[in-house]
Amino acid sequence: MRARCTTANVRSRHGDPYHWRIASPSLDPVPEPTAPLPSPAARALAVAVIVIAGICGGLIGFAVADLQCTGDCGLLVGVGALLGAVVAAGGVAVVAVLALRAMAEWDTVQERQRQQGS
Numbered sequence: 001m002r003a004r005c006t007t008a009n010v011r012s013r014h015g016d017p018y019h020w021r022i023a024s025p026s027l028d029p030v031p032e033p034t035a036p037l038p039s040p041a042a043r044a045l046a047v048a049v050i051v052i053a054g055i056c057g058g059l060i061g062f063a064v065a066d067l068q069c070t071g072d073c074g075l076l077v078g079v080g081a082l083l084g085a086v087v088a089a090g091g092v093a094v095v096a097v098l099a100l101r102a103m104a105e106w107d108t109v110q111e112r113q114r115q116q117g118s
Contacts, residue, residue, distance in 0.1 A: 036104055036108065038104050038107075050092050053088045054086075056088060057088020058081045058085030060084050061080040061087075062080060065077045068080075
């Protein structure tokens with residue numbers, strides 16, 4: 001027995017088609033970003049603080065691993081220094097990103113208030 005080729009008109013119980021045509025996307029202009037970027041000086045300061053925190057964390061990790069180990073512990077001391085640097089830099093990076101976002105949001109709020117006041 002051969003299958004028949006038919007055009008199926010599949011409908012739901014209520015008589016509506018199962019699929020609807022999707023409307024073409026509107027050509028509205030791209031909305032402006034909600035918050036501007038912080039100044040380059042603020043971003044550079046954040047990067048510098050993250051690097052300094054990484055160095056300090058590495059020194060602390062080195063010192064702690066060096067105190068805990070006796071004999072030939074080069075690998076362990078290196079791992080301690082690396083772990084300390086990553087943890088310290090990561091923690092400061094989170095705080096720096098939050099601070100930069102707060103600064104950008106503050107600038108947006110100030111601009112909105114200036115526009116409403118004018």
